[in-house]
Amino acid sequence: MDNAFNSTLNAAVMTLLRPLVRILLRNGVAWGAFAELAKKTYADIAWQEFAEPGRKPSVSRVSALTGLTRKEAKRLLELDDPADGEGMQRYHRAVRVISGWLNDSEFLAPDGQPAPLPLEGEGSTFATLVKRYSGDIPPRAMLAVLEAAESVRVDDGRAHLVRHAYVPSRDPVDKIRILGTDTAELIGTIGHNLTRPPDDLWFQRKVSNNRVRAGALRAFRALSAERAQALLEELDAWLARHESPESAGAGAPEDAPRYVSLGIYYHEQLDSQIQGD
Numbered sequence: 001m002d003n004a005f006n007s008t009l010n011a012a013v014m015t016l017l018r019p020l021v022r023i024l025l026r027n028g029v030a031w032g033a034f035a036e037l038a039k040k041t042y043a044d045i046a047w048q049e050f051a052e053p054g055r056k057p058s059v060s061r062v063s064a065l066t067g068l069t070r071k072e073a074k075r076l077l078e079l080d081d082p083a084d085g086e087g088m089q090r091y092h093r094a095v096r097v098i099s100g101w102l103n104d105s106e107f108l109a110p111d112g113q114p115a116p117l118p119l120e121g122e123g124s125t126f127a128t129l130v131k132r133y134s135g136d137i138p139p140r141a142m143l144a145v146l147e148a149a150e151s152v153r154v155d156d157g158r159a160h161l162v163r164h165a166y167v168p169s170r171d172p173v174d175k176i177r178i179l180g181t182d183t184a185e186l187i188g189t190i191g192h193n194l195t196r197p198p199d200d201l202w203f204q205r206k207v208s209n210n211r212v213r214a215g216a217l218r219a220f221r222a223l224s225a226e227r228a229q230a231l232l233e234e235l236d237a238w239l240a241r242h243e244s245p246e247s248a249g250a251g252a253p254e255d256a257p258r259y260v261s262l263g264i265y266y267h268e269q270l271d272s273q274i275q276g277d
Contacts, residue, residue: 016187020183021034023179039066039068039072039076040076040079042066042068042076043062043066043068043073043076043077044076044077044081046061046062046065046066046073047061047062047077050065059073059074059077062077090137090145091166091168091174091177091178091181093133093134093135093137093142094134094142094145094146094149094151094166095166096133096134097129097130097133097134097142097146098146098151098161098164098165098166099133099236099239099240100129100132100133100240101114101117101129101161102114102161102164102233102236102237102240103236103237103240103241104129104132104240106124106128107124107129114161114164116155116158116159116160117129117158117159118157118158118159119139119143119154119157119158119159120139126139126143126159127139130142130143143159146166148168149163149166149167149168149174150162150163151163151165151166151167164229164233165229165232182263182265185261185263186204186263189202189204190204203262217268221266224266225266228264228266231264232262232264235262239260243257244256244257244258
């Protein structure tokens with residue numbers, strides 16, 4: 001690759017690292033800890049995705065690709081993955097419960113809005129909703145998760161959906177998990193588009209303007225949140241109508257379940273970031 005490409009790639013990496021490093025420094029993560037995570041990720045990706053065609057992955061191949069010594073590559077590959085599978089499972093199941101509440105006719109009121117649900121019992125109850133959409137997580141545990149995120153409120157023995165999304169507002173651990181998943185998905189989409197032909201690109205757009213009046217920002221935040229939430233709920237309903245049947249594992253290939261997501265974010269550059277960058 002030529003110098004212009006390498007220079008542009010390096011500048012892009014520096015740009016995406018700036019907000020990440022701010023988060024790391026705010027949370028006391030020093031360079032050494034970050035470097036270990038980066039080396040571990042280099043080794044894992046090289047092992048899992050960059051083996052030579054027709055050959056099994058090898059430590060020597062990982063060493064050659066990453067610049068790590070063979071001893072260091074072997075050590076890193078033997079380390080446990082720090083990913084919190086249980087936490088991410090809880091996050092995805094909370095999202096599924098809210099999606100079911102919004103789209104499953106059994107849990108909707110006559111006006112099409114999410115109905116207040118009795119906490120327990122048979123029929124259209126919160127316990128039934130959780131069993132259907134969250135697997136083996138106990139209803140009380142899911143209720144605690146959704147209450148902590150201020151998505152659900154309980155009045156007179158009934159659960160009310162007060163926010164049509166699961167956005168952890170009080171749990172810093174869940175917020176950090178979202179940092180990993182959502183940022184990885186955006187970068188993954190950009191990475192896909194860098195290597196695919198024009199007829200196989202994934203949607204990735206944004207609107208921006210560097211001359212918006214400061215006094216108008218509050219109104220734009222409200223407008224964008226309202227419109228974006230409405231669009232996401234519409235798309236969520238479409239996805240719910242096209243879910244793979246439970247028995248799809250042995251069925252036709254077009255029925256095989258796949259994970260898909262579409263995200264919308266709001267960003268505003270603060271004065272301190274403009275001066276610092």
